[in-house]
Amino acid sequence: MKSTKLISQLKMIIPIIAGTAVYAFGLLYFIIPNQLMEGGITGVTILLNYAFQIPPSLSTLLLNIPLFILGWIVLGKKQMIYSGVGILSLTFFLWFFEILIRRGFISPFETQYDYILAALYAGVTLGAGLGIVFRFGGTTGGSDIVARICNRKFGWSMGQVILALDIMIIGASLFFIPKEKILYTFVTVFIASKVIDFIQEGAYAAKAFTIISDQAPEIADLITKEMDRGVTLIPAIGAYSKQAKYMVYCVISRQEIRRLSLIVKSIDPKAFVIISDVRDVHGEGFREE
Structure with missing residues (x-):
């Protein structure tokens, strides 16, 4: 009975880990080299990287720890266990890909002319990663935890909370990156949302x-x-x-x-x-x- 339960949990955890690996790769290979943006807490980590060169792996972990503890208290252990898996695995893969890029094993896709290509591939990669994570009940932490807490405590719509946070964070990026990069970011966000829906609803x-x-x-x-x-x-x-x-x-x-x-x-x-x-x-x- 215990082995069956373990196998069932592994069937949920392994895809979440794989999804965060794809998501982390997309951030470091397409988003950051081309000064694009993302929403949620991930967007904050990108802004900290642009402004102060703080590694995304470090800021992701530090920002999510207090949110995870708050979510554990408010939402309970059952809802947060897969979020914890997502946060830890995302932090690990960001750190792992940062090392590979720093040592020259991976050369990020950086362009000075064809930003639309970077935006499209970033959207597909991020959407695929998040879609896999969401499909198996996980999250990457951040704004998703905030949205769940606001929904539980105040009855606010999760979608509206996440949208408001995304607008604020992407708006704040105007102080650090050019306006045209924000427009390319909207392309990335749109493509990512469609890929997430595709994976969530099923390919068949x-x-x-x-x-x-x-x-x-x-x-x-x-x-x-x-x-x-x-x-x-x-x-x-x-x-x-x-x-x-x-x-x-x-x-x-x-x-x-x-x-x-x-x-x-x-x-x-x-x-x-x-x-x-x-x-x-x-x-x-x-x-x-």
């Missing part, structure tokens, strides 16, 4: 069909027979007609959209069909955990 996209028809059972039977897909019949009542009928619900891959549409039309050309995007599908016929 599918389509969900909701079909309202008087011939719903016949449509369901033909889908099962012709496409070998699971189908659910949902009881429904028409608001205008007050008549009881069934709705058909079925999830398919994108390549099967036309085939299912033709099946529906062959039985009931007047059927009302709703096609919705579905992400991260698990189960028979799709991805298995």
Whole structure:
């Protein structure tokens, strides 16, 4: 039983560690060499590096220690354990990559002309790292802890707290870096948010069909027979007609959209069909955990 629990925890912790490694690499390889910015506590560590040449690994650890202790007191041990893993592993990988760069084993991507390329790759790298960390229940500490505390104590929206902190920190960077670098930073933040969403929601996209028809059972039977897909019949009542009928619900891959549409039309050309995007599908016929 203990070994099963340990394996389960390792399945959460190892991806968090891998995600912080990717995130730390992106900061030191793309962001700092090109004087770009980031939000949250990471943004503060970058500003301290620009202003006083303080290593990001040191400032990350020192800034997160009091926040982690406060989070432990307010939020409890259970919510903070994976945050602690994220903070320590991020600190370690920042320190590790700083040594590799200082000793010449890694040459950072520094450009004087093509900042858009640096911003795009920084967004992809940071987004991939954070997306992996978030997907497995971890954080990199910082503003996320502050947002959780504000949400618990004052009922403030976590998203609004994080946005406010990001605006303040990126705004403060105007004293240290040119305005155009701030604009490139917004590109990085936008790309990173999209990559985070992509990883959080899942790379596998599918389509969900909701079909309202008087011939719903016949449509369901033909889908099962012709496409070998699971189908659910949902009881429904028409608001205008007050008549009881069934709705058909079925999830398919994108390549099967036309085939299912033709099946529906062959039985009931007047059927009302709703096609919705579905992400991260698990189960028979799709991805298995």
